[in-house]
Amino acid sequence: xxxxxxxxLLILMSCKDTSTTNEIIKPEIVPNVAQLEAxxxxxxxxxxxxxxxxxxxxxxxxxxxxxxxxxxxCIKELPYFEAxxxxxxxxxxxxxxVSLDFPNKYxxxxxxxxxxxxxxxxxxxxxxxxxxxxxxxxxxEWSGAIPATIIYSxxxxxxxxxSFTQQELETELKQFLK
Amino acid sequence: xxILKLLTVMLVTLSAITTKLNGQGYNVGDMATDFNLENxxxxxVSLSDYKDAKGFIVTFTCNTCPYAVAYxxxxxxxxxxxxxxxxxxxxxxxxxxDVMPGDNMKAMQERAKSxxxxxxxxTDKGQKIYPQYGATKTPHIYxxxxxxxxxxxxxxxxxxxxxxxxxxxxxxxxxxAVDALLKGxxxxxxxxxxxxxxxxx
Numbered sequence: 322x323x324x325x326x327x328x329x330l331l332i333l334m335s336c337k338d339t340s341t342t343n344e345i346i347k348p349e350i351v352p353n354v355a356q357l358e359a360x361x362x363x364x365x366x367x368x369x370x371x372x373x374x375x376x377x378x379x380x381x382x383x384x385x386x387x388x389x390x391x392x393x394x395c396i397k398e399l400p401y402f403e404a405x406x407x408x409x410x411x412x413x414x415x416x417x418x419v420s421l422d423f424p425n426k427y428x429x430x431x432x433x434x435x436x437x438x439x440x441x442x443x444x445x446x447x448x449x450x451x452x453x454x455x456x457x458x459x460x461x462e463w464s465g466a467i468p469a470t471i472i473y474s475x476x477x478x479x480x481x482x483x484s485f486t487q488q489e490l491e492t493e494l495k496q497f498l499k
Numbered sequence: 500x501x502i503l504k505l506l507t508v509m510l511v512t513l514s515a516i517t518t519k520l521n522g523q524g525y526n527v528g529d530m531a532t533d534f535n536l537e538n539x540x541x542x543x544v545s546l547s548d549y550k551d552a553k554g555f556i557v558t559f560t561c562n563t564c565p566y567a568v569a570y571x572x573x574x575x576x577x578x579x580x581x582x583x584x585x586x587x588x589x590x591x592x593x594x595x596x597d598v599m600p601g602d603n604m605k606a607m608q609e610r611a612k613s614x615x616x617x618x619x620x621x622t623d624k625g626q627k628i629y630p631q632y633g634a635t636k637t638p639h640i641y642x643x644x645x646x647x648x649x650x651x652x653x654x655x656x657x658x659x660x661x662x663x664x665x666x667x668x669x670x671x672x673x674x675x676a677v678d679a680l681l682k683g684x685x686x687x688x689x690x691x692x693x694x695x696x697x698x699x700x
Contacts, residue, residue, distance in 0.1 A: 359641075360509075370628040376513065389565075391565045391696075392566075392696060393698070393699075394697055394699075419692065421694055423663065424663070427614070450660065450661040450662060450663050450667070451660060452657065452660075452662070452693045452694055453656070453657065453660060453672075453691040453692050454691060456692035456693070456694070457692055463634055463692070464636060464692065465635070465657075465692045465693045465694045465695055466635045466636040466694075466695055466698075467694065467696075467697065468697070481634075484697075485622040
């Protein structure tokens with residue numbers, strides 16, 4: 322990706338060289354791809370990279386929420402997940418937000434959303450087009466609609482293809498807390 | 500006969516309710532219900548209107564879902580390729596338009612016009628049809644084959660294996676299924692999973 326930025330820069334410079342007019346070139350309006358990627362507050366995985374995060378055996382209770390910035394019911398329930406995470410993090414609860422945003426929206430939608438809403442939980446983006454492989458691998462009963470959520474702790478695991486209220490989420494979570 | 504009809508209606512309603520409760524709907528091999536839904540041109544459309552069809556590519560889709568939008572051109576291409584061969588695309592917009600005004604009839608008409616849709620784009624007014632099929636998201640495809648017993652579900656799932664890039668598609672699930680049906684062969688991949696937007700109730 323750095324190469325792309327260099328290339329863009331080179332093209333710009335060459336433009337300037339050949340330019341006979343006094344055209345002012347503003348390199349700052351060219352999106353600096355490398356910088357945007359460096360600023361991201363999330364990691365991007367394919368399914369093989371994501372799988373270990375869905376199967377930890379550290380004794381903690383993991384809530385994994387699949388969402389996207391374009392998914393209205395997901396956005397609605399996100400604050401409940403954040404609140405529950407804050408409330409129960411001392412009890413060994415860990416929230417992971419798996420974004421299914423399209424890769425071309427990572428810097429224009431996902432990163433701005435994380436900043437604007439000041440998301441506290443860890444965010445990762447899943448970029449893997451072979452959905453027919455990873456959807457059933459994540460949960461056999463998942464139709465592919467989002468929001469979808471997994472709560473798991475070691476071997477105990479529950480999958481939900483539904484929207485949550487904060488109360489509903491706490492009720493489900495409590496089944497996993499000793 | 501009337502009682503039978505009433506019973507059928509009751510049964511269908513009942514199965515629609517249970518469908519909604521357990522989130523199941525049709526499996527491959529089930530007979531799919533016909534419907535009578537309003538098209539963007541104001542006409543009502545039923546599967547039974549298509550006397551010469553061999554089957555249907557029933558597509559639950561909408562204006563407002565990024566996944567559905569990513570597939571718009573490919574849905575149109577499917578209709579161009581297969582309508583003349585006896586498998587037209589029948590698109591149904593399943594969302595509640597009070598929740599998603601961007602999917603109302605006017606917006607559907609505009610989208611169809613700007614994209615040059617040649618297939619019917621119907622609205623599931625009252626949201627009675629999608630739960631019977633068991634559609635959970637957009638886009639969600641049901642390939643039906645016309646048989647003596649009715650319209651049999653032959654394939655459920657995604658259009659292909661790459662939502663991001665039509666050029667990078669490796670497996671065209673829907674085309675493979677329709678091609679097999681046209682040749683009188685068994686559909687090999689009968690069900691696939693894909694991410695989509697929840698149908699808005």
